[in-house]
Amino acid sequence: MKHNWNTCIVGDKLRLVPYREKHVPRYNQWMQSEQLRELTASEPLTLEQEYQMQKTWAEDADKCTFIVLSRQLHDATGNEVDAMVGDVNLFFNDPDSKAKAELEVMIAEADWRRKGLGVEAVVLMMRYAIEHLSVDTFVVKIGFANGTSIRLFQSLGFEEVGRSEVFQEVTMELRSDEATRQRLTEQSQFATTESYDD
Helix, strand or coil, rough: HHHHEEEECCCCCCCEEEHHHHHHHHHHHCCCCHHHHHHHCCCCCCHHHHHHHHHHHHHHHEEEEEEEEEEEHHHHHCCHHHEEEEEEEEECCCCCCCCEEEEEEECHHHHHCCHHHHHHHHHHHHHHHHHHCCCEEEEEEEEEECCCHHHHHHHHHEEEEECCCCCEEEEEEECCCCCHHHHHHCCCCEEEEEEEEC
């Protein structure tokens, strides 16, 4: 998505930066993991296919992707690729409403899980989506076996709206009413948005 192409969001524990070509090899390396592909319902891609996917997503108005960087690693090294720990995405799949977006988050680096980065990435992405992309409803689809993600989204107020035995996943939603917007603002009160240029 071109809208976030020059946007960096800085939170307490992380930085969100647009998915650029330099991030592709590390991202592709993550996605060689069968466990990560299963958790994210992804297909394996070659490095060449991943480069093509990154270019396609950058131009696609229906996708918004940020790479999640650990601020601790980034501050220590100054190197984005070394600081990569995951990604967070919005997909505008509903042809009837661009105000409804499917949300996904992945903390790919096992050493950085259960440290609050997933929650913070989701909170920052939701706030960005509400304030800059006019999103009013968020949807998540999570595999039954991914209890960690289900609990993460429940903690943010998402409620179950459907289950698919065929796809073995639960669908949850959250509308961005005034209480939700207030909560997101409080949870990200020290976040800043910066211009990004690599």
